[in-house]
Amino acid sequence: MTRQDRHRQLLDAAWRLVRQEGAQALTLGRLAEQAGVTKPVVYDQFGTRTGLLAALYQEFDARQTARMESALAASAPSLADRAAVIASAYVDCVLAQGREASGVIAALGATPELDKVKRECEAIFMDLCRGALAPFAAAGVIAPAALRAMLGAAEALSNAAVAGELTVGQAKDELFETIIAMMGRAARPAGRAAR
Incomplete structure (x- = not known):
């Protein structure tokens, strides 16, 4: 072999x-x-066990990224289509892996090395989303905090769907609405005072 x-x-x-x-x-x-x-x-x-957990998470992330890249490439270049693709691809990937992905993700926070791997994978996802959504933002800029909030919502909603707390449709719809709301803020001209 x-x-x-x-x-x-x-x-x-x-x-x-x-x-x-x-x-x-x-x-x-x-x-x-x-x-x-x-x-x-x-x-x-x-x-090590850390190396194994990192390999599992990286494989999960690579599948998620490939699924999203493919769906984005096939989507219409509108905010609604891009938001729908991101929401659907993220939730579907987590559901396809099921509860085991949640366990691996939880274990990733156990050591600094695993947390680093998780953060690197999160950065790939946020960069992909930034590229897909930037054309719909004022000056093409989406705040890092907004992308981080979107990622948090994506994780929480997907995990709730895996646990049966939400239907798949509810998780996708809420993530879609979260992305649209985030982009509504990003579409406003700069110059407002930071809160």
């Missing part, structure tokens, strides 16, 4: 383990058992 194929096998086994037992059960030794390989094979691929 190639190194890349082994990596894929181990990531799939890790997602299964998180789905079945939760992120807290995800250790390199437990992953080796689940995948039917020796511990050195897992250690060679990820080094």
